[in-house]
Amino acid sequence: MALKALRKLRTLGAPATPTGPAAAVPRAADGDVLLETVGLTKSYAGADGELPVLAGIDLKIRAGEIVALLGKSGSGKSTLLRCMAGLIPASSGTVSYRGEPLTGANPGTAMVFQTFALLPWLTVQQNVELGLEARGVPAEERARAAVQAIDLIGLDGFESAYPKELSGGMRQRVGFARALVVEPDVLMMDEPFSALDVLTAENLRGELMELWESGQFPTRAVVLVTHNIEEAVLMADRIVVLGSRPYGTIRETVEVGLDRPRDRDAPAFQELIDRVYRIMTGRAKETRLSGAGAGAGAGAGAPLRAETVESAESADQDKRTVAGTPLPAATVDGLSGLAEMVAHRGGRCDLADLADELGLDVDDMLPQVDALDLLGFARVSGDDLVLTEAGTAFAEADVQTSKPLFAHAATEVPLVKLITNSLLQRPEAAVRAGFFRDLLAHHFTSEQVERQLETATDWGRYAELYAYDADRQEYRLDEGASFRT
Numbered sequence: 001m002a003l004k005a006l007r008k009l010r011t012l013g014a015p016a017t018p019t020g021p022a023a024a025v026p027r028a029a030d031g032d033v034l035l036e037t038v039g040l041t042k043s044y045a046g047a048d049g050e051l052p053v054l055a056g057i058d059l060k061i062r063a064g065e066i067v068a069l070l071g072k073s074g075s076g077k078s079t080l081l082r083c084m085a086g087l088i089p090a091s092s093g094t095v096s097y098r099g100e101p102l103t104g105a106n107p108g109t110a111m112v113f114q115t116f117a118l119l120p121w122l123t124v125q126q127n128v129e130l131g132l133e134a135r136g137v138p139a140e141e142r143a144r145a146a147v148q149a150i151d152l153i154g155l156d157g158f159e160s161a162y163p164k165e166l167s168g169g170m171r172q173r174v175g176f177a178r179a180l181v182v183e184p185d186v187l188m189m190d191e192p193f194s195a196l197d198v199l200t201a202e203n204l205r206g207e208l209m210e211l212w213e214s215g216q217f218p219t220r221a222v223v224l225v226t227h228n229i230e231e232a233v234l235m236a237d238r239i240v241v242l243g244s245r246p247y248g249t250i251r252e253t254v255e256v257g258l259d260r261p262r263d264r265d266a267p268a269f270q271e272l273i274d275r276v277y278r279i280m281t282g283r284a285k286e287t288r289l290s291g292a293g294a295g296a297g298a299g300a301g302a303p304l305r306a307e308t309v310e311s312a313e314s315a316d317q318d319k320r321t322v323a324g325t326p327l328p329a330a331t332v333d334g335l336s337g338l339a340e341m342v343a344h345r346g347g348r349c350d351l352a353d354l355a356d357e358l359g360l361d362v363d364d365m366l367p368q369v370d371a372l373d374l375l376g377f378a379r380v381s382g383d384d385l386v387l388t389e390a391g392t393a394f395a396e397a398d399v400q401t402s403k404p405l406f407a408h409a410a411t412e413v414p415l416v417k418l419i420t421n422s423l424l425q426r427p428e429a430a431v432r433a434g435f436f437r438d439l440l441a442h443h444f445t446s447e448q449v450e451r452q453l454e455t456a457t458d459w460g461r462y463a464e465l466y467a468y469d470a471d472r473q474e475y476r477l478d479e480g481a482s483f484r485t
């Protein structure tokens with residue numbers, strides 16, 4: 001479906017070059033480097049000093065391209081985007097715009113946020129004008145540019161509406177109009193579709209891509225943060241996959257190279273999804289779990305260097321540490337559910353197909369996949385998740401018999417082991433959660449610490465290793481736990 005505003009622009013013969021506030025900046029030719037990070041490192045202040053989130057990020061964003069930053073939750077995608085936009089400073093390394101190192105907000109970028117970030121007391125027109133006001137654009141020019149941006153994004157007629165009168169999709173259109181009105185060289189989008197329902201998101205994505213492909217988009221490059229592999233393959237020219245162990249680094253960059261408009265059903269599209277999925281799930285894990293040499297059984301495609309290092313480091317389960325083995329955000333219910341579905345399909349299934357059947361994105365299941373791997377219940381083999389012998393026994397057991405199987409596997413998981421062993425030092429006493437919080441704070445951000453403790457609590461309770469008193473924030477040994485250690 002052609003965008004109404006796009007038709008209008010075509011009819012009116014609108015210029016392909018910016019005429020608005022950014023017109024003073026010479027238009028970059030395709031391939032010109034607009035943004036560049038060199039050795040970018042970012043740490044946040046934690047309870048125990050600086051906590052690294054990104055390290056050694058070298059990245060160029062060129063005119064004419066859409067780049068997706070893809071990674072699991074917590075891999076530092078938004079942090080990288082904010083550093084490139086100059087909204088937060090890098091801890092070390094540089095971020096440059098058109099060759100000039102940034103010293104504050106990046107004048108060549110504008111941001112679209114997941115949560116729209118509109119001011120509820122301002123109308124659509126006033127919200128859109130905000131960015132221009134901040135840049136000191138005179139009132140008359142502001143009004144004219146805002147009307148044009150509102151029209152472009154399909155919001156004409158809604159100029160005087162307030163955000164509360166609009167649907168989620170319309171609110172996000174305001175978010176786009178507010179960013180596009182300044183005609184930024186680079187449009188930065190932080191999960192712009194993830195708060196929208198599936199159909200609205202699909203519609204908006206399609207319209208934006210039509211604008212981009214038509215050459216009428218008033219920006220020269222786009223950086224999109226997403227955790228959705230299909231969205232990345234659909235929209236991007238290049239996909240930068242971030243890994244998060246122990247902090248965000250570029251794991252691999254994938255050139256998409258598919259013609260636009262892209263056909264989701266085309267084999268090449270599906271192959272690329274599978275390839276990116278393998279990068280995100282880490283095929284080299286199979287190496288560790290099968291005990292074969294690094295890179296063995298990795299299937300088609302180049303071996304992943306970073307993963308090979310990870311698998312070599314973790315080859316010996318005894319060497320797994322709390323710092324190097326963060327717990328994924330997967331409940332016992334969730335990981336059991338996945339194990340049962342795989343068992344039901346004969347102990348092996350293609351994850352993308354399973355996600356399709358369930359109406360999920362493949363990446364929605366990554367925490368459960370990681371959890372099954374961590375517990376030794378499954379391994380990733382090519383595009384498939386394959387249950388191990390222990391995983392099959394666990395999936396097929398009833399609740400009571402599954403508990404000791406789970407406990408046996410969970411006691412090998414470093415954080416669960418740490419809590420259990422700490423309690424065994426003084427079986428009659430409780431240990432405060434703060435003790436583990438402080439230990440974890442040496443290696444993780446407070447959000448990651450809380451998420452991991454929630455998982456460790458859920459797993460330890462189910463395994464009947466320890467109990468947790470939420471009011472007192474204390475762990476206690478579960479009666480009968482000692483016989484298992």
Ligand SMILES: Nc1ncnc2c1ncn2[C@@H]1O[C@H](COP(=O)(O)OP(=O)(O)OP(=O)(O)O)[C@@H](O)[C@H]1O
Nearest residue numbers: 044053072073074075076077078079080445447448
């Ligand atoms: N202002 C902050 N102060 C402290 N820690 C932060 C801050 N912002 C982000 N973090 C932490 O940095 C890590 C990376 O966060 P970031 O939001 O960049 O990741 P992400 O890949 O975009 O994740 P998500 O997909 O969940 O948004 C997370 O563990 C997060 O808790």
